[in-house]
Amino acid sequence: MTTAAAGADDFRDALIRHGLLIPMGVDGLYGRSGVFEDVVERFNALVTAAGQRDRAEVMRFPPALNRRHFEESGYLESFPQLAGTVHSFTGGEADHRALLKRVAAGEDWTAGQTATGVVMTPAACYPIYPTLAARGPLPAEGALVDVYSYCFRHEPSLDPARMQLFRMREYVRIGTPEQVTAFRSDWLERGEALMRSLGVPVTVDLANDPFFGRAGRMLAANQRDQGLKFELLIPITSADKPTACLSFNYHQDHFGLAWDLRTADGDLAHSACVGFGLERVALALFRHLGFDPQGWPAPVRSVLWG
Ligand code: ATP
Ligand code: ZN
Numbered sequence: 227m228t229t230a231a232a233g234a235d236d237f238r239d240a241l242i243r244h245g246l247l248i249p250m251g252v253d254g255l256y257g258r259s260g261v262f263e264d265v266v267e268r269f270n271a272l273v274t275a276a277g278q279r280d281r282a283e284v285m286r287f288p289p290a291l292n293r294r295h296f297e298e299s300g301y302l303e304s305f306p307q308l309a310g311t312v313h314s315f316t317g318g319e320a321d322h323r324a325l326l327k328r329v330a331a332g333e334d335w336t337a338g339q340t341a342t343g344v345v346m347t348p349a350a351c352y353p354i355y356p357t358l359a360a361r362g363p364l365p366a367e368g369a370l371v372d373v374y375s376y377c378f379r380h381e382p383s384l385d386p387a388r389m390q391l392f393r394m395r396e397y398v399r400i401g402t403p404e405q406v407t408a409f410r411s412d413w414l415e416r417g418e419a420l421m422r423s424l425g426v427p428v429t430v431d432l433a434n435d436p437f438f439g440r441a442g443r444m445l446a447a448n449q450r451d452q453g454l455k456f457e458l459l460i461p462i463t464s465a466d467k468p469t470a471c472l473s474f475n476y477h478q479d480h481f482g483l484a485w486d487l488r489t490a491d492g493d494l495a496h497s498a499c500v501g502f503g504l505e506r507v508a509l510a511l512f513r514h515l516g517f518d519p520q521g522w523p524a525p526v527r528s529v530l531w532g
């Protein structure tokens with residue numbers, strides 16, 4: 227593994243050769259084998275077990291948002307480069323004939339598509355804030371939600387750990403600043419212990435999101451200075467640039483403000499989430515323990531399969 231790029235290529239080739247990832251002809255878009263899915267499902271169950279005692283409210287959404295909620299979230303201000311919008315054909319018969327002609331000629335046929343009310347989910351927790359806001363002020367104990375969704379990000383890459391469609395499991399705490407920061411520091415410890423039990427090398431570090439443009443550089447620096455984002459990193463395709471497999475984010479009142487989500491005392495709600503990247507965790511396990519889970523060390527097998 228000399229450079230990040232070479233490491234990513236070799237590992238990607240090996241994953242495909244072992245049938246774990248099924249290439250679909252688009253960078254960052256893959257099918258998954260039964261073996262890969264079994265690892266994802268077992269890890270997801272481990273996350274469920276780790277959070278069981280907290281009795282989070284389970285919510286499951288399709289991998290798409292209400293476009294209005296997406297606009298209100300502020301995502302387009304910060305990450306326009308990652309967003310995926312869903313468009314559809316809404317023309318008449320003449321438009322249809324013109325469309326087919328363009329497809330047959332290999333010309334761009336997409337310009338005539340019109341936006342639907344649906345946008346791809348960029349992070350699993352996005353749909354819960356407008357959902358909670360619609361219920362009115364939070365109870366005094368705040369809220370704790372368990373979400374799990376496929377997410378889309380337009381970041382095509384040959385690095386198998388950077389997919390365009392991947393799954394994110396999250397626990398999300400919404401309430402007072404004290405409630406949500408306590409939740410985050412608790413999960414920083416629990417997340418690290420969980421990953422260490424799987425026999426992979428982990429580090430935890432301060433991080434920032436890829437905010438767009440020049441103003442974005444300021445936002446990223448500010449996010450770091452305030453310690454708003456931490457990542458649990460595991461080397462997957464590069465030893466010097468380990469990959470973020472879990473994220474611990476404190477959003478302050480960003481989402482509270484977006485949807486006027488209030489605490490029981492009437493203050494703007496704060497929020498924090500711990501996100502588990504399920505494909506990345508599976509890839510980290512394949513990278514460090516081997517391509518065949520049957521051959522993984524017994525202690526790790528027993529953590530995952532009981
Ligand atoms: P990175 O810095 O590598 O781009 P991120 O900071 O964008 O990661 P988050 O936005 O915090 O990641 O997303 C939560 C989790 O989702 C990450 O910890 C990671 O495990 C996973 N994740 C993020 N982007 C991808 C991707 N493109 N492919 C697969 N998993 C991803
Ligand atoms: Zn989140």
Ligand code: MG
Binds near residue numbers: 436
């Ligand atoms: Mg990213």
